[in-house]
Amino acid sequence: MSNPEHHPAGAAPTPLGGSEPALEMRGIVKRFGDYTALDRVDFELAQGEVHALLGENGAGKTTLMNVATGIIDADAGTIAVGGREARIRSPRDATRLGIGMVHQHFRLVRNFTVAENVHLGLGGVGRLVSRRELERRTAEWSERFGFDVDPSARVAELSVGQLQRVAIMRALVRGANILVLDEPTAVLTPQAASQLFSIIRGMVAEGRTVVFISHKLDEVIEIADRISVLRGGARIATLPKEECTTVSLARLMVGHEMKEVRPRPREHQGDPLLVAQGLRTGEADRRGALKDVDVAVLGGEILGVAGVSGNGQAELAQVLTGMLKPAAGTVRVGDRELGGAGARAFGKAGVGHVPEDLRIGLSLEQTIEMNAVMKVVEQPPVRRGPFLVRSAIRPYARELLERGGLAALEVTRRAGTLSGGQAQRLVIQRELRAGNRALVAVHPSRGLDVAATQAVHEALLDARSHGAGVLLVSEDLDELFELSDRIAVMYEGRIAATLERAAFDREQVGLLMGGGGR
Amino acid sequence: MNATEAALALAVLSAAPLLYAALGELLHEKLGMFNAGIEGVMLMGGVIGYMVAVDSANILLGFAVAAIAAAAFNLLVYAFPVLVMRSSQILVSFALWFIGAGLSAQLGLNYVSRPLPESIGNTSIPLLSRLPFLGNIFFRQPWPVYVAVALTLVVAFVLKRTSHGLSMRAIGEDPASAHASGIPVRAWQTFYTGIGGALMGIGGATLTLVVTGTWTSQITAGRGFVAFALVIFAGWRASGLIWGSFLFGLLLVLGPVGQAHGWSIPSSILGMAPYIFTVAVLTFRTWLELRRSGRTLAPAALGLVFVRGQR
Numbered sequence: 001m002s003n004p005e006h007h008p009a010g011a012a013p014t015p016l017g018g019s020e021p022a023l024e025m026r027g028i029v030k031r032f033g034d035y036t037a038l039d040r041v042d043f044e045l046a047q048g049e050v051h052a053l054l055g056e057n058g059a060g061k062t063t064l065m066n067v068a069t070g071i072i073d074a075d076a077g078t079i080a081v082g083g084r085e086a087r088i089r090s091p092r093d094a095t096r097l098g099i100g101m102v103h104q105h106f107r108l109v110r111n112f113t114v115a116e117n118v119h120l121g122l123g124g125v126g127r128l129v130s131r132r133e134l135e136r137r138t139a140e141w142s143e144r145f146g147f148d149v150d151p152s153a154r155v156a157e158l159s160v161g162q163l164q165r166v167a168i169m170r171a172l173v174r175g176a177n178i179l180v181l182d183e184p185t186a187v188l189t190p191q192a193a194s195q196l197f198s199i200i201r202g203m204v205a206e207g208r209t210v211v212f213i214s215h216k217l218d219e220v221i222e223i224a225d226r227i228s229v230l231r232g233g234a235r236i237a238t239l240p241k242e243e244c245t246t247v248s249l250a251r252l253m254v255g256h257e258m259k260e261v262r263p264r265p266r267e268h269q270g271d272p273l274l275v276a277q278g279l280r281t282g283e284a285d286r287r288g289a290l291k292d293v294d295v296a297v298l299g300g301e302i303l304g305v306a307g308v309s310g311n312g313q314a315e316l317a318q319v320l321t322g323m324l325k326p327a328a329g330t331v332r333v334g335d336r337e338l339g340g341a342g343a344r345a346f347g348k349a350g351v352g353h354v355p356e357d358l359r360i361g362l363s364l365e366q367t368i369e370m371n372a373v374m375k376v377v378e379q380p381p382v383r384r385g386p387f388l389v390r391s392a393i394r395p396y397a398r399e400l401l402e403r404g405g406l407a408a409l410e411v412t413r414r415a416g417t418l419s420g421g422q423a424q425r426l427v428i429q430r431e432l433r434a435g436n437r438a439l440v441a442v443h444p445s446r447g448l449d450v451a452a453t454q455a456v457h458e459a460l461l462d463a464r465s466h467g468a469g470v471l472l473v474s475e476d477l478d479e480l481f482e483l484s485d486r487i488a489v490m491y492e493g494r495i496a497a498t499l500e501r502a503a504f505d506r507e508q509v510g511l512l513m514g515g516g517g518r
Numbered sequence: 519m520n521a522t523e524a525a526l527a528l529a530v531l532s533a534a535p536l537l538y539a540a541l542g543e544l545l546h547e548k549l550g551m552f553n554a555g556i557e558g559v560m561l562m563g564g565v566i567g568y569m570v571a572v573d574s575a576n577i578l579l580g581f582a583v584a585a586i587a588a589a590a591f592n593l594l595v596y597a598f599p600v601l602v603m604r605s606s607q608i609l610v611s612f613a614l615w616f617i618g619a620g621l622s623a624q625l626g627l628n629y630v631s632r633p634l635p636e637s638i639g640n641t642s643i644p645l646l647s648r649l650p651f652l653g654n655i656f657f658r659q660p661w662p663v664y665v666a667v668a669l670t671l672v673v674a675f676v677l678k679r680t681s682h683g684l685s686m687r688a689i690g691e692d693p694a695s696a697h698a699s700g701i702p703v704r705a706w707q708t709f710y711t712g713i714g715g716a717l718m719g720i721g722g723a724t725l726t727l728v729v730t731g732t733w734t735s736q737i738t739a740g741r742g743f744v745a746f747a748l749v750i751f752a753g754w755r756a757s758g759l760i761w762g763s764f765l766f767g768l769l770l771v772l773g774p775v776g777q778a779h780g781w782s783i784p785s786s787i788l789g790m791a792p793y794i795f796t797v798a799v800l801t802f803r804t805w806l807e808l809r810r811s812g813r814t815l816a817p818a819a820l821g822l823v824f825v826r827g828q829r
Contacts, residue, residue, distance in 0.1 A: 092700045107698040109691045111818055112684075119681065120688050121699030127681040170699070 020083035022047045022178050022209040023068060023099070028077035030063055037063045038074070039233045045178065045209055050200060052212045052224035054253055056308065056475075059230040061213045065180045069094040069101040081178075100176030104183050106167040108155045114138060115151040118170045141169050145202050148195070161192030168199065179203065180211040185219055197223050215253070215308050217246040217514035231255055250510035254477065270299020272332075273469040274320060274351065274438040279329035281315050290315050290326070291493040297438055297469035302460060304484030305473045308513050312493040313473045314356065317442045320471060321353040322346035334437060347375055352435025354427050356442040356473075361427040364416035369397035371415045371426065375434035404429040405455060421452025428459045438469040445479060457483060477509060491515050523654040525775045526768070530655055530663060531729055533767030535560070535738075537666040538721030539745035540752070540759050541673060542714035547749060548677065549707050550690040550819045553596055554611035556718050557742025558618020563588035563719025564726040565622040568629055568733040575635040581662075581723050588719020589712045591618065597711040601704055604823055615742070623735035634731050638662070662724045667760055669717070674756035686710070690817030693824035703824055721745070740793060744770075747796040750803050753815040769795055 023045040030038040038060045045051050053061040067074045070088040079086050081097045088094050094101070108117045115134040118141070131152075138151035147165040149158065155166065164184060171179055181200075185193045200210050200223060214220050220227055221241055228238040229252040236252050274297040282289040290312050297303045307313050318324035320331065322343040330339050333349040343353070352375075355361045362371050373382050373393050381392040397411045404425040409418075418426065424444055431439055441460060445453040460483060463470055474480050480487055481504055488498045489512040496512045499505070519527070539556050546553045553559075563584040571580030595614050599605035638660040647657035677683040688696040689703050697703045725741070726733050744766055751766075752758030773789035781788070804814050 091698060095700055103698075107692075107695040109688050109695050111691050112688065116684055119684070121685055121696065121701040122681060128679055129681045129684060130679065174700075 020047070021045055021080075022082060024080040024083075025064070025068060026078045026080075028064065028067055028079075029075045030060075030067060030072065031075055037233050038067070040077075041230070041233070041235050043228060043235065044238075045211065046226070048204060048207050048209055049225040050204055050210045050212055050223055052214055052220040052227045053230060054214060054217070054220050054227055054249060055230035056215060056253060059253075060233040061230055062182055063233075064230070065101060065182065065211060065213060069099055069180060071101075095174050095176075098175055098177035099180070100171030100174055100178070101180040102164065102167045102171060102182065102184065106163045108163060108166060108170075110154075110156040112155055113151065114149050114153050114155060114158070114166050117155055117166055118151075118173050120170070122174065137173075138169070141173060145169075145172070145199050146195070147199065159192075161188050161195065164188070164192075164196065165199065172203070176208070178209045178211065180213070182213045183215070184212065185214065185216065193219070215514055217249050217253075217511065217516045219515075220244075220249070221246065229253055246511060246514070246516040247507065250507055250514060250516065253514070254506055254510035270301065270467060270469065272296040273299045273334060274440075274471065275332040276316075276320060277330050279316070279319055279331075280327045281319065281324060282327065289493050290319065290329075293329070293493070293495055295320075295471075295488065295495065297471050299437075299467045299469050300464055301485040302464050302470040302472050302483050304480035304487040305471060305490060306475075306477065306480055306487050306509055306513060307490035309475060311490045311513075313490050314442065315493075316490070317353075317356075317440050317471070317473050320346075320438075321351055321355075321440050323353075323355075347434060350435050350437030352431025352439040352468075354424070354431055354439065354441040354444050356446075362415045362418075362423055364414065366415055367412050368401070368409060368415050368418070368426065369393050369411040372397035372400045372411070372430055375430055400429045400433060401426070403433075404459065419452075421455065424452065425455055425459060428456060428463075432459070432463050432468065436466075436468060438471070439463050440471045440473075442473045443475065444472070445474075445476070453479075477506060481506070489513055519654045521779070523651065525771060526655045527658070528775070529768040529771045530764060531659060531767070532770045533763040534659075534663045534666045535721040535725040535729060535741060536745050536748055536766050536770075537670060537759060537763040538724060539718045539742060540748040540763060541666070541670050541756065542717030542721065543745055543749045544673070544752075544754065544756060544759065545710045545714040545717070547754060547820055548686055548690045548817060549710050550693055550817055550822065550824065551600060551707060551711065552607055552611070552821050553592075553614070553711075553714070554608065554746055555596065555614025555618065555742070556745050557738055557740070558595075558615040558622075559588050559592050559715050559718035560722035560725070560738045560742050560745075561618045561622035561736070562591045562722065564722030564737060565626040565629070565733055567719070567723030568634075568726040569626065571634055571727055572629060572632050577634070577636060577638055577727055580727055581720060584719045584723035585716040588722070589716040592715025592718065593708070593712050596715070597708055601707055601711070607821055607823075619736060626733050626735060629733050630735075632733075634727065637731055638728050660728050662720075662728050666724070666763075670756050670760055677756060687817070690819055693819055693822075697824070718742075718745075740796075741770075744792050744796050747799040750816075751799045753803075753807065754817065755815075766792055766795070 021044045025041065025043040028038050028041045041064055043064060055061050066072045068079065068088065070090045070093045073089065079088055086097055088097065109120065115138040118138050119134050135151040141147065142149055142151065147169055149162045149165055155163065184196055188196060204210060212223055221244055224241050226238060226240050227244055227249065229236045229249065231253065276293065276295050279290045279293040293316060305313050305316065315324060319326045322338065322341055322345060325340055330337060332338065333346065333351055336349055338345055338349060373396055376382050377388065381389055382396065394411060401407055401409055406422055406425060415423065428444065445456045460470055460472065472483060485501050486498055487504065487509065489496045489509055491512060539560055543553060543556055566587040567580040567584030570583040571577045595617055596610055599610045600607055640658045641661050643657040647653045649657065677686060685696065685701045686706065688701060689706060693703045722738060726737060730737065748759060748762050748766055752762045769792040772791045773785045776783060776788040777785040807815055
C-alpha cells in the first residue's frame with residue numbers, strides 16, 4: 001500500500017453525491033495555550049455521505065467538530081457550508097446553517113418530557129404550545145425514523161440509547177442537514193447500536209449527511225462511506241471504506257513510529273499479589289462499567305492496562321484500590337479477601353494508589369510533610385494515643401522526599417505549591433512506602449515534562465524491582481511498551497487480551513483497543 | 519359587611535403585596551436564580567412609590583416609578599454581581615436586603631409623617647361583588663389586588679403553555695442544555711431579574727400606597743421573607759401562589775384582628791403566626807414533597823452558577 005500519510009489535502013478521493021461539498025473546512029488551527037489541538041486540518045464532507053472521523057483520544061476529532069458547530073472558535077482556517085463561506089460563532093449559527101451535533105453528554109433537561117426536550121428553544125416568544133400538540137409532532141418524527149421513544153416520558157426515566165435518540169430527534173427537528181454524532185456508540189449496548197445504525201441509514205436515505213466520530217474500527221467500516229483518520233491534531237488520511245481494513249486503519253490511527261521494545265527479564269517471578277475475579281460494576285449498559293474482569297498482578301511485574309479512555313480502566317483502578325465497591329466479584333490482596341472493603345482497608349493491606357487526579361492524592365492546602373504522612377497517621381510512630389507526634393512526622397517526610405529525589409524541598413511548604421512532577425513523585429513515594437505490596441498508578445505521567453516523566457518511570461521500575469506488583473493504567477502506548485512486563489487491553493469493560501512483553505505489537509494493541517483483533 | 523367578612527377582606531388585601539413579591543421571586547427561581555433579598559427591593563419600591571405619590575399627588579405615577587426604580591435597583595445590585603461577576607447569590611441577596619433597607623430609610627426620612635394626598639378606593643366587580651360572603655371578601659378590593667391576581671395568572675399561563683415558558687423553565691432546570699438548545703440563557707435571566715424586581719417593587723408600593731397608606735422605615739417587617747417562603751409553599755407553581763398568598767395574608771391579619779376583637783391570645787403571639795409558618799414551610803415543605811413524590815419541586819439548577827462552556 002502506498003503511504004497514505006502523504007495524501008495531499010485536496011485529493012480526498014471519491015466525493016459522493018452533489019457537486020458542492022456539504023461542509024468544507026480548510027486549514028483549521030486550534031491551540032489551547034501551548035498545545036496545538038488542531039494543526040491546519042482540512043476536512044471535506046460530501047453531500048449525503050456517512051463520514052467517519054477516526055482517531056485516538058486527543059487526536060482532535062471532537063475539537064474539529066466543535067469548531068464546525070460553533071462551540072469553540074478556531075484560531076485560523078475557513079469553513080464553507082454548501083459551497084458558501086460561513087462564519088460559525090455559536091451553536092445557533094450552526095443550527096441556522098443546518099448543522100447539528102449530538103454530544104456525548106446529550107444535553108437534555110432531565111425533568112422535561114421527551115416532547116418538551118425535542119422542541120426546546122424553538123419558535124418565537126409568543127408561540128403557544130400544548131402538551132398534546134408537542135407530543136403528537138414528536139410522535140411523527142419518532143415514527144418516521146424509528147426512534148422508538150414515548151414522547152410523554154420524562155427524560156430522567158429513559159435508557160441511554162433512548163436519550164441518544166431524543167438528542168438526535170432534537171437536532172433533526174431543528175432542521176439539521178448535517179448531523180455530527182460524537183462517539184455515539186460508546187455508551188450503547190450492541191442492540192441499541194444496531195438500532196442507531198438503521199436510524200443513520202434512514203437519515204442518509206433522506207439525503208442528510210452524517211459525521212460519525214469514533215475510535216472503533218469495526219463499526220466505522222460498517223457504517224461509513226468514507227473515513228478520515230486524525231492523529232495528534234492532524235488529518236492523516238481520508239479513504240473510501242472499500243480501501244480500508246481494520247488493520248490498515250489501526251496502523252493509521254496509532255502511527256508508524258515504533259519504538260523498539262527492549263527485552264527485559266523478570267527480576268522476580270512473583271506470586272500474585274493483587275488478584276481480582278469476576279468483577280462487575282454498575283449497570284451493564286453504562287459506559288465503562290466492568291463486565292466480568294479477571295486480573296492478577298504478580299509481585300515484581302508491571303502490568304500495563306491499555307485502552308481508549310472510558311472502556312473500564314478507571315473503574316478497574318478504583319475497584320482495585322477500594323474506591324469503588326464492585327457489584328460482583330472478589331478482590332484479594334495477598335491472601336486477604338477485600339471484596340467490599342473501603343479504600344482504608346486496601347491501604348492497610350498494602351495497596352498504594354496513585355490516582356488519576358492529583359487533587360485526590362494530595363491535600364493541596366496542607367503542608368508537604370502532612371501530605372507525606374497522610375497514609376500512616378494512624379500508625380506509630382506518627383500517632384501516639386490520640387495525638388500526632390510532630391517530631392516523628394518530619395523525619396518520615398524528609399526520608400520520603402529524599403527517596404523521591406526531592407530532598408531540596410522545604411517540608412513546611414503548602415503542597416499546592418509543588419509542580420506537577422514533584423507532586424506526582426511525592427504521591428508515588430508515599431504510596432510505595434505505605435503500600436509495599438501493590439501499586440495502582442493511573443496516568444502517573446500525564447501532563448508531566450520529559451524529566452519528570454523519567455523520574456516517575458524510575459520510581460515505578462524501582463517498585464517493581466523491590467518486588468511490588470504494579471498496575472499501570474495509561475493511554476500512552478510508548479510508556480506502556482517501555483515499562484510493562486505484560487499489557488492487558490481493555491475494551492468495553494472487558495479485558496480483550498493480555499500480551500506478554502515478547503509479544504508486544506503496536507498494531508495488535510491498536511486493533512484490540514478498537515475492538516478488533518483477537 | 520360583618521366583622522368576619524371585614525377581617526377576611528383585610529387578609530386578601532394584605533395578601534396582595536406578598537403575591538407581587540412572590541411572583542417576582544418566582545420569575546427569579548424559575549430561571550435558576552434565588553433572590554433572598556426581596557425585602558430590600560420591596561422597601562425601595564415602597565419608599566419611592568410613596569415619595570412620588572406624595573409629591574405628585576398621583577398614585578398611579580407612584581406605582582410606575584416604584585416599578586422602574588425597583589427593577590433598576592435589582593438589576594444593579596443583584597443581577598450585575600450575580601450574572602456578570604458570578605458572585606454568590608446568597609451574599610448578593612443579603613447585600614440587596616441591607617442596601618435596600620438602609621437606603622429606603624434614608625430616602626424616606628422626610629416622608630414618614632406626610633400623608634398620601636388621595637387614597638385608592640375599592641373597585642367593585644360587577645355581579646361578582648354581589649355574591650353573598652365571597653363578594654365582600656374578594657370582589658370589593660382596590661384594583662392592585664385584582665392586578666396581582668391577573669398578573670399571576672398570566673405568568674402561570676406563559677410558563678405552562680407557551681414555548682417561551684418552556685425555555686424559561688429549561689433555564690432553571692438545566693442552563694447548559696438550554697444554552698445548547700440555542701436559548702440565550704443570560705439574556706433571559708437578566709430580563710426576568712428586571713421584571714421580577716419591578717414586581718417586588720410594586721409589592722412594596724402596594725403595601726405603602728394601598729394597604730397601610732403610610733411610610734415608615736422597615737415597613738415591610740419581614741414580608742420579603744414571607745414571600746420567599748410562599749414560593750416554596752406553592753411548590754414553584756404560579757397558580758399556587760394565589761391561594762398561598764391568601765393563607766399568608768390571613769396569618770398576617772391575625773394579630774390586628776385578634777386585638778380588635780379582644781381575643782384572649784396576646785396579639786404579640788398572633789403577630790408571630792406568619793413568621794412561624796414561614797419557618798415551618800422552609801423546614802418541612804421540601805421534606806414532605808420528597809416523601810410524597812420522591813423528588814423536589816424546585817428547579818433543578820436553582821442557585822447554580824451557569825458559565826458558558828462548562829457543565
